[in-house]
Amino acid sequence: MTFVQIIDCRTSRFDDMNRLMDTWVEQTKGKRTATHSVIGKDRSDASHFIEIVEFPSYEEAMRNSNLPETDRIFQEMVALCDEMPTFTDLDVVRDEQLNADTARRFFAAIAVPGALPPLDDLVAENYHDHDPANEQDTMGMDALRREVEMWRGGFEFVFDVQDQIAQGDRVCTRWTWNGTQTGEFMGLPASGKKVSMTGVTTHRFGEHGKIVEAWWEYDRLGLMAQLGALDELER
Numbered sequence: 001m002t003f004v005q006i007i008d009c010r011t012s013r014f015d016d017m018n019r020l021m022d023t024w025v026e027q028t029k030g031k032r033t034a035t036h037s038v039i040g041k042d043r044s045d046a047s048h049f050i051e052i053v054e055f056p057s058y059e060e061a062m063r064n065s066n067l068p069e070t071d072r073i074f075q076e077m078v079a080l081c082d083e084m085p086t087f088t089d090l091d092v093v094r095d096e097q098l099n100a101d102t103a104r105r106f107f108a109a110i111a112v113p114g115a116l117p118p119l120d121d122l123v124a125e126n127y128h129d130h131d132p133a134n135e136q137d138t139m140g141m142d143a144l145r146r147e148v149e150m151w152r153g154g155f156e157f158v159f160d161v162q163d164q165i166a167q168g169d170r171v172c173t174r175w176t177w178n179g180t181q182t183g184e185f186m187g188l189p190a191s192g193k194k195v196s197m198t199g200v201t202t203h204r205f206g207e208h209g210k211i212v213e214a215w216w217e218y219d220r221l222g223l224m225a226q227l228g229a230l231d232e233l234e235r
Helices: 014-027 058-065 068-080 098-110 141-154 220-226
Strands: 003-010 036-041 048-055 086-091 123-130 155-167 170-181 194-205 211-218
Touching (some): 003 058, 048 058, 058 068, 098 170
Parallel strands (some): 123 211
Antiparallel strands (some): 003 048, 036 048, 170 194, 194 211
């Protein structure tokens, strides 16, 4: 079970504290078991800081605490605090990566059979799309819907999400696209062929939790080969 420790402290020497944390990271390289650390400053009290440290489990957190470097750094940290810091230990019982979930819902929405559903709850109006297959970037919700409808007009398809990595305001998704050509696509008539391609999409999210930008990388050449578009070139 994922374990989180919350460290609450007050200090007027945050720059020194920050350098101390850099020293701890350097000294425990290859040994520390923490997977994620966030430090926040109280907007109403510039001397109040909270650090949230994530570990794979409570046992891994204890291993981290028992490192000699951790104990030494802790003593130095206490000396920099205006008062004794407090610690809260938490077992994580629910963990929702909201941006990653929104990215998954986006892939599901654009592939849903029938009419393309509204995307307003997923995508911002000022959406900016980077696709190397297009000469110009796709700008705005209306342009995005036209791009999606072009693909939907040529295929019935689904996305199979293999992996997702979320960091900050970005979510990177590795996917496999499986489709059947049911209509004209890039000048090629409907063939009924079953095709697939792999790709990666990186989504950037705005403060409202909606997708504001995306970068696509996918095997379009492989797709065209499956559709027979390269047969003439190979002769």
